[in-house]
Amino acid sequence: MVLLGKLFTETLIGNEVISLEGELGSGKTTFVKGAGKALNINEEVISPSFIILREYRGLKPLYHFDFYRLSREVHVLDIGFFDIIDSPGVKFIEWGNKFHNLKKYFDYVIKFEISFKDLRIVRICERDE
Numbered sequence: 680m681v682l683l684g685k686l687f688t689e690t691l692i693g694n695e696v697i698s699l700e701g702e703l704g705s706g707k708t709t710f711v712k713g714a715g716k717a718l719n720i721n722e723e724v725i726s727p728s729f730i731i732l733r734e735y736r737g738l739k740p741l742y743h744f745d746f747y748r749l750s751r752e753v754h755v756l757d758i759g760f761f762d763i764i765d766s767p768g769v770k771f772i773e774w775g776n777k778f779h780n781l782k783k784y785f786d787y788v789i790k791f792e793i794s795f796k797d798l799r800i801v802r803i804c805e806r807d808e
């Protein structure tokens with residue numbers, strides 16, 4: 680999954696917004712670890728779930744949101760979400776599907792599914808304009 684996240688991120692221009700959707704433990708954070716490798720980020724990318732947002736500096740900025748513990752949609756404003764998605768950098772949002780109004784901001788939706796044991800099914804959906 681780290682490799683897939685790395686390869687996917689290498690295809691990006693560097694300003695995209697990507698929603699990562701799928702059950703607990705399906706590989707969303709692991710995918711973003713690969714994004715960190717693609718962007719030459721030296722720090723280890725770790726789950727932002729308790730603090731909602733982690734930022735990293737690399738070839739391009741990496742913003743890693745996790746909305747799992749965000750209780751109300753208005754809090755999306757408080758964390759500066761709309762300012763960040765308009766600024767340079769790659770933005771991944773775990774549980775981006777929690778607030779349906781945000782869908783229109785996503786360039787990609789990536790759906791993770793636990794298949795069998797360690798197998799994961801990953802569907803990458805690009806927004807059609």
Ligand SMILES: Nc1ncnc2c1ncn2[C@@H]1O[C@H](COP(=O)(O)OP(=O)(O)OP(=O)(O)O)[C@@H](O)[C@H]1O
Binds near residue numbers: 702704707710726773
């Ligand atoms: N093929 C695989 N790809 C990714 N993770 C795997 C795979 N097989 C097993 N795992 C395990 O599944 C777990 C995935 O955890 P990860 O934190 O990436 O999930 P998550 O989707 O971010 O969950 P959460 O919604 O809790 O944040 C890890 O413990 C990892 O070791």
Ligand SMILES: [Mg+2]
Binds near residue numbers: 707708709728773
């Ligand atoms: Mg996670």
